[in-house]
Amino acid sequence: MEEECQEIINVTDLTKTFQSQTVVKGITFSLYPGDVFGLIGPNGAGKTTTLRILATVLKKDSGDVKIDNVPLTYTAPYDNLRKIRQLVGFMPDFLGLYDDLLVKEYLDFFARAFFIDESLRPFVIDEALETAGITELKEKEIEKLSRGMKQRLLLARVLIHNPKILLLDEPAAGLDPRARVELRDIIKDLRKKGKTIIISSHILEDIEDFCNRIGIIAKGCLIKFQDKEMLTKETINYVLYRISLLDKKEEARTFLSSQKQVKNLIWDNEDLSFEFHGSDNEASQLLKDLINQDFNIVSYSKGKPNLENVYMKYTYIKSA
Ligand SMILES: Nc1ncnc2c1ncn2[C@@H]1O[C@H](COP(=O)(O)OP(=O)(O)O)[C@@H](O)[C@H]1O
Ligand SMILES: [Mg+2]
Structure with a gap:
């Protein structure tokens, strides 16, 4: 309009x-x-x-x-x-x-x-x-x-x-x-x-x-x-994922960090959060692999990159 x-x-x-x-x-x-x-x-x-x-x-x-x-x-x-x-x-x-x-x-x-x-x-x-x-x-x-x-x-x-x-x-x-x-x-x-x-x-x-x-x-x-929508879509070519686990959290972290599509894996409170650089099929396969490895997953959720992710990509602050 x-x-x-x-x-x-x-x-x-x-x-x-x-x-x-x-x-x-x-x-x-x-x-x-x-x-x-x-x-x-x-x-x-x-x-x-x-x-x-x-x-x-x-x-x-x-x-x-x-x-x-x-x-x-x-x-x-x-x-x-x-x-x-x-x-x-x-x-x-x-x-x-x-x-x-x-x-x-x-x-x-x-x-x-x-x-x-x-x-x-x-x-x-x-x-x-x-x-x-x-x-x-x-x-x-x-x-x-x-x-x-x-x-x-x-x-x-x-x-x-x-x-x-x-x-x-x-x-x-x-x-x-x-x-x-x-x-x-x-x-x-x-x-x-x-x-x-x-x-x-x-x-x-x-x-x-x-x-x-x-x-x-x-x-x-x-x-x-x-x-706004275009800016995030064009700039960020990954999806953010967040996994909440019942136990064996450190083992899950080790497993995830060995996956080639997983980048910037961090702890977000008790959950694991990471960038997933791959297709939805691959993300779904990753979930199957986690389950096959006997990890007890409470939630596996996909998030949208936000403006902060975009902003960080375009600007970097040089210390004076
Ligand atoms: N009246 C002014 N005289 C000289 N330099 C100025 C004046 N106003 C702003 N500047 C300079 O212009 C630049 C941009 O300032 P400004 O527009 O206030 O930036 P921002 O609002 O993004 O922080 C800064 O380097 C600031 O020091
Ligand atoms: Mg100002």
Whole structure:
């Protein structure tokens, strides 16, 4: 369905240099309405710089950017910049909140900044609070909020002008596990509402959970940009297996490690886990062999390689 729609974001050959260091090197990608694009990569790879350019808070050096058919240009009278700012909501990776305000005052301030009519502002604020799941915090002082709640307030702020596109820079950074799970649900909800989202994150589990497109960025280059399912399929040519045994675990490990299709055999709690580089027939034969050897197998299960396996294959971290 999405392939029939018109692209909502086009980025072609985007480049940015600070002093003499080129930190975004010819990035090209495009997204369709409703896409959730996860941008992953090591620190300093150029994620924030890319998002800031799309959010129009930083100027690009070269390349073309089109957002909902509006070209990103910086020429007076800046109509295009104004249009793009209406289209995007940018959540930066730091909390630039005014601590002495109440939550509702803070949101009202941003609603005014977006020229939202006074009569509409209460509705807009309530809706943003509801989507961010913090309706009950409306009368609270910002300085009394936890980090997770502040993060949600930032998200509410980004939603205030009802942008079609959300640019979220490491929204889960510094959140505890519960706050992270809750943020995940909010992002899924925003996806259901039809928002197009670009999200940078170090947390691969999150990205894998709610993104349909993945980009891997390293040293300013988008080394991979693909549909999530395709990326895993193309990159990983093995199946993960996990065996749970009743006893004779060490013997089973020795037996498995002698099999040519078995690689990276490890203990995963009390179970054995490994990559199986072979066909389903061969995997089935391996199970028969194990049974014939009198191993008492509780379970023999096939798992899907995940984004972490893909990421490790494409990036390697050189120690400084
Ligand atoms: N305003 C700036 N001036 C100079 N260098 C910068 C500036 N902003 C970012 N950089 C550099 O650009 C590179 C990419 O940074 P960034 O986009 O923040 O990466 P990421 O978000 O992937 O960690 C880093 O080497 C960083 O030091
Ligand atoms: Mg960053």
